[in-house]
Amino acid sequence: MIVVDRLVKTFPAKGKAAAVRAVDGVSLTADDGAITGILGPNGAGKTTLLRMLATLIEPDSGTATINGHDVVAAREAVRREIGVLSDARGLYPRLTARENIAYFAALHGVPDALRDRRIDELLHTLNLTALADRRAQGFSQGEKMKVAIARALIHDPQVVMLDEPTNGLDIMSVRALREQLRALRAAGKCLVFSSHVMQEVAALCDRIHIIGKGHVVASGTTAELVAQAGAASLEEAFVALLGSGEGLAA
Amino acid sequence: MLSRIAAVARKELLDASRDRRTLLVALVSAAAAGPIFLMLIFNLIASQAEKSHDIKLPVIGAERAPALIDYLKRQQVTITAAPADFEKQIRGGDLDIVMTIDDGYADAVADGRPGIVRLTYDRSRDRAGATIAEVEDLLRTYNRQWGGERLMMRGLAPSVAAPVEVRGVNVATPRQSGALILFMIAYYGLFASVIGSLSFALEAAAGERERMSLEPLLMTPATPLEIAVGKWLAIATFNLLVVCVTLTGFYLTLAFAPLPPVGVPFLFSAFDALRFVLILLPMIALMPAVLLFLGSRGRSIREAQANTSLLFFVVSIIPMIQQFTQRKEPPWILDVPVSAQYTLLNRVLRGEPLHFMDLLQSYAAPLVLTAVALFAIARLWSRESTLAGKT
Numbered sequence: 001m002i003v004v005d006r007l008v009k010t011f012p013a014k015g016k017a018a019a020v021r022a023v024d025g026v027s028l029t030a031d032d033g034a035i036t037g038i039l040g041p042n043g044a045g046k047t048t049l050l051r052m053l054a055t056l057i058e059p060d061s062g063t064a065t066i067n068g069h070d071v072v073a074a075r076e077a078v079r080r081e082i083g084v085l086s087d088a089r090g091l092y093p094r095l096t097a098r099e100n101i102a103y104f105a106a107l108h109g110v111p112d113a114l115r116d117r118r119i120d121e122l123l124h125t126l127n128l129t130a131l132a133d134r135r136a137q138g139f140s141q142g143e144k145m146k147v148a149i150a151r152a153l154i155h156d157p158q159v160v161m162l163d164e165p166t167n168g169l170d171i172m173s174v175r176a177l178r179e180q181l182r183a184l185r186a187a188g189k190c191l192v193f194s195s196h197v198m199q200e201v202a203a204l205c206d207r208i209h210i211i212g213k214g215h216v217v218a219s220g221t222t223a224e225l226v227a228q229a230g231a232a233s234l235e236e237a238f239v240a241l242l243g244s245g246e247g248l249a250a
Numbered sequence: 251m252l253s254r255i256a257a258v259a260r261k262e263l264l265d266a267s268r269d270r271r272t273l274l275v276a277l278v279s280a281a282a283a284g285p286i287f288l289m290l291i292f293n294l295i296a297s298q299a300e301k302s303h304d305i306k307l308p309v310i311g312a313e314r315a316p317a318l319i320d321y322l323k324r325q326q327v328t329i330t331a332a333p334a335d336f337e338k339q340i341r342g343g344d345l346d347i348v349m350t351i352d353d354g355y356a357d358a359v360a361d362g363r364p365g366i367v368r369l370t371y372d373r374s375r376d377r378a379g380a381t382i383a384e385v386e387d388l389l390r391t392y393n394r395q396w397g398g399e400r401l402m403m404r405g406l407a408p409s410v411a412a413p414v415e416v417r418g419v420n421v422a423t424p425r426q427s428g429a430l431i432l433f434m435i436a437y438y439g440l441f442a443s444v445i446g447s448l449s450f451a452l453e454a455a456a457g458e459r460e461r462m463s464l465e466p467l468l469m470t471p472a473t474p475l476e477i478a479v480g481k482w483l484a485i486a487t488f489n490l491l492v493v494c495v496t497l498t499g500f501y502l503t504l505a506f507a508p509l510p511p512v513g514v515p516f517l518f519s520a521f522d523a524l525r526f527v528l529i530l531l532p533m534i535a536l537m538p539a540v541l542l543f544l545g546s547r548g549r550s551i552r553e554a555q556a557n558t559s560l561l562f563f564v565v566s567i568i569p570m571i572q573q574f575t576q577r578k579e580p581p582w583i584l585d586v587p588v589s590a591q592y593t594l595l596n597r598v599l600r601g602e603p604l605h606f607m608d609l610l611q612s613y614a615a616p617l618v619l620t621a622v623a624l625f626a627i628a629r630l631w632s633r634e635s636t637l638a639g640k641t
Contacts, residue, residue, distance in 0.1 A: 054469045079471045090463030094268035095261070106257035107470040135268075151466065 001190055002030040002053065002159060007062035009048050022048040024214030025062065030192050030207075032158075035185055037205030038194040039238060045214040046194050047087050050163055053192075054084045066159050067190075080108070083157030085165050089148040093137040097128060097147045100136055101154050108155035115154070122150040125180050127173065141168035149177065153184075160184060161192040166200055178204060198235040208234075212242045254472040258480025259487075266450050266488060276449065280442055280492045284499030285507065287434050294377075305384055308332035311351035315365070318351070321392050327385075340370060346378035347371040347385055435500050435518065436595035437569050439493065439526055440588065443533040444565050446492030447485045448558065451538050454481045455545025455627070456554035464631065474628035478542065482624055485538035493530055497523045518599070525604055529594045532616030536587060539623035546627050568592065584611040587619065 007026045013019040023045040030036035040046050051057045053064055055075045063070060069077040091100050098119055105115040123129045126146040131139065136147060145168050153160065162181075166174050181191055181204060195201050201208060202222045210217045210225070218225055218241045222234050229237035267273065310332045312319050319329055332348045339345040352358070352366035359365040367389065371382045398408030458464040467477060501523045540561060548554025569592045572579075584590040590612035598604055 056465065056468055076471060079469065082469070084466070084469050086465050086469070088462035088465035090458075090461035090466070092261075092265055092463060093461070094265050099261075099264065103257065103261045104466070104470060106260075107254055107467075107472045109253065109471065148466070 001032050001068075002028075002036075002064070002066055002192065004028050004049075004053070004064045005062055007049065007052060007064055008060045009045075009052060009057065010060055021214055023052070023059070026211065026214065026216055027062075028209045028216055028219065030159075030190050032190045033185060033188045034206040035181060035191040035193055035204050037201040037208040038192060038211060039198075039201055039208055040194075040211035041242065044211045046211060047163065049211070050084070050086060050161055050192075050194070053161060054082060054086065055079055080155075081157055082159045082161060083152040083155065084160075085149055085152045085162045087163050089145065091136040091139070091144055091147055091151075094135060096133045096135050097123070097139075097143075097150075098132045100147055101151050104151045105154045110155050118154055118156065119150070122153060125176065125183075126150055127176055142170055142173055145169055146173060146177075149180075157189075159190045159192070163194050164196065165193070166195060166197060174200075198233070198238065202234045210238060210241050217241050251476060254476045255480040255483065258472065258477050259483040262450075262454055262481050262484035263487065266453075266484065269450075269453070272449050272453075276446065276492055277495055280446065280496040281499045283438055283442070283496055284435075284501070285503045287438060288431065288500065288503045288507070291431055291434060305381055306330055307385060308336060308345065308348045309351065310336075310348065311353070311355070314351045314353070314355045315359075315367070318367070318392060322388060325388055327388065337370060340372050343372070343375055343377075346375070346381040349385070432596065432599040433569075433573055436592055436599060437573075439497060439500075439530060439595060440533065440569060440591055441566065442493045442496040443489060443530050444537050444562065446496075446534075447489040447538040447541055450488055451485050451541030452545040452548075452551050452554045452558070454485060455542045456548040456551045457545075459546075459548070460550040468631060474631040475624065477631070478624045478627040482539050482542060482620075485542065486535050489534045489538055490527075490531075493534055494527060497526050522598055525598050526595060528609060529591055529598070529604070529612070532587065532613045532620075533591050536616040536620045536623075539620040539627075543623045543627050543630075546630050564588070584608055585615055587616045590615075 005027050007023055008021070009023040011020045011022055026045070026049055028036075038046055038049070048057070052059050053066065053071060055071050055078050058072055063072075065071065066078045067081050069081065071078050092103070095103070101119050101122070102115060105119070110118065119132075120129075123132050126149060128143070128146050128150065131143060131147075136144065139147065145165070149162070149165060152162070160181075165177060169177065181193070184191060185206075193201070193205060205222070207219065207221060208225060209219045218228060220228065225237045225241065226232070226234060229240040231237040231240050305326070306328045307322065308330045309319065312329060312331075323329060332350075333339060333345075336345055336348045340348065348370045350368040350370065352368065355365040355367070369382070369385065369389075371378055373379075373382070394408075394412065397411060401408050401411055458467065468474060472480075501518055501520060504518045541558060544557040544561065545551075545554040548557055565588055568588045572589060572592055579589075579593050583593050594604065594608065594612055
């Protein structure tokens with residue numbers, strides 16, 4: 001469970017560039033056993049929000065807790081609870097898929113016996129078994145993405161945050177990933193999912209937060225958002241809500 | 251905490267061992283450095299030593315001074331004809347020296363005036379130095395002998411015109427070349443500890459950012475300091491290997507290779523090689539930390555490489571300065587990284603004892619700096635600008 005309360009992050013002015021208020025009072029929750037979508041145009045503050053939740057950067061004000069652990073005060077506890085596929089998802093090209101994943105298992109302190117079993121399970125569900133012992137050097141964009149997803153899930157985290165996880169995946173892989181996320185939801189995990197692909201979000205997410213200019217502009221199920229904007233689809237609702245977004249800011 | 255550090259170190263070693271080409275280049279060049287440098291130096295010494303016995307002297311106008319030519323031939327000098335473009339060849343380093351006997355030599359000598367003999371050479375060429383000196387010496391001796399004969403014909407003892415007799419005992423050549431070898435071993439040993447870890451340190455630091463794998467790594471329970479220490483451990487281990495291979499190369503070459511007999515005034519025993527490692531340990535530890543720090547300041551490996559130029563300059567210039575100023579070292583020199591190691595290496599090579607306290611003193615600053623560098627890397631990795639600075 002993620003609870004975010006009036007989170008603010010400003011990047012200081014640098015040279016001629018003015019200070020940027022990347023996240024400007026975001027409040028939202030993401031429940032266990034649910035997939036929460038975060039939608040927003042480029043530069044809306046999604047990555048900064050995710051980085052604060054992943055304890056990589058500290059907020060200026062406001063609080064965020066993950067399963068009750070504060071992202072600033074209980075950094076270590078938070079890191080144990082989360083699995084993150086962020087915008088940066090580089091692999092080590094000279095290591096095999098299995099070694100790339102095993103490295104993160106070791107850093108998370110997953111016991112050796114459990115580690116091998118989990119790697120095999122993840123490789124199987126993501127349809128990567130054939131590539132398991134090949135070096136990541138020659139992987140396609142989609143194959144790299146799948147290894148990065150497996151790496152983020154290796155320690156069986158309670159909270160999973162995925163930033164654009166379907167980028168570069170072929171349709172079979174997207175479906176496999178969707179199955180994987182639904183299975184995780186059924187297991188009671190808290191999933192946060194950001195994407196530009198509206199159909200993806202609409203098909204998968206139980207609840208959606210639309211973010212624009214550092215605020216949460218609107219929240220609700222797909223049906224609620226469509227109704228709120230008086231639009232025909234989520235995409236139209238998205239455009240409509242952001243267009244008149246200032247007045248709806250939380 | 252320890253298991254995470256070990257996990258990082260293990261992964262870096264595995265990663266490095268997969269980079270076959272870099273690994274091979276690093277180890278082969280380390281192993282070959284000793285043999286190659288020593289062969290070059292020994293050849294230089296040997297060729298200098300040969301020259302004093304076997305001089306080839308191209309002469310223009312040999313027929314104008316048959317007595318001089320006969321004298322030179324008796325002194326084991328081989329007289330050859332000079333090529334037409336000899337000045338160009340001397341400038342290009344193909345010829346060491348050419349002697350020209352002046353047109354008016356015979357007439358001048360007959361009239362009792364000095365006959366002119368011209369030597370053409372390039373003084374700036376070290377290699378030619380021995381030959382030039384030898385020829386000048388022979389001509390001086392010839393001059394003196396002939397002058398002495400003239401004096402005798404006038405009833406005077408030759409010693410009247412030579413009140414002082416200078417006798418040189420040349421011990422410089424073997425000792426200087428010995429010093430050159432000492433310098434090369436100490437210098438290259440020190441240098442091995444710097445270049446040994448370069449490519450892997452940059453790869454492990456700047457490579458993480460270039461490949462965008464740093465952010466996922468920092469989101470694990472491993473703290474930036476644990477990651478930095480793990481990487482440092484792996485690279486320092488590799489660095490130790492490179493230094494050991496380099497020193498083994500020097501040791502094996504000096505101990506077993508059939509080197510020309512030029513009288514090396516020292517021995518480089520296996521025990522000396524071991525003491526070298528002990529002296530270099532602080533550098534073996536410090537350099538990976540500094541390179542990791544410089545590497546983590548770069549957004550890409552290429553950018554990080556630019557950051558390392560200054561380090562190389564400083565490390566390579568300090569021993570040079572010490573070697574060429576030749577002043578007695580002040581006691582605080584053992585507090586200065588690089589200088590301290592170079593000083594102690596030289597002491598070992600000169601056969602002086604290596605004191606434990608001196609060793610301890612030389613360890614202090616590098617170890618403190620290693621810790622500072624590791625903390626600095628950890629701080630850098632916890633800054634948001636590091637994460638935001640993607641390529």
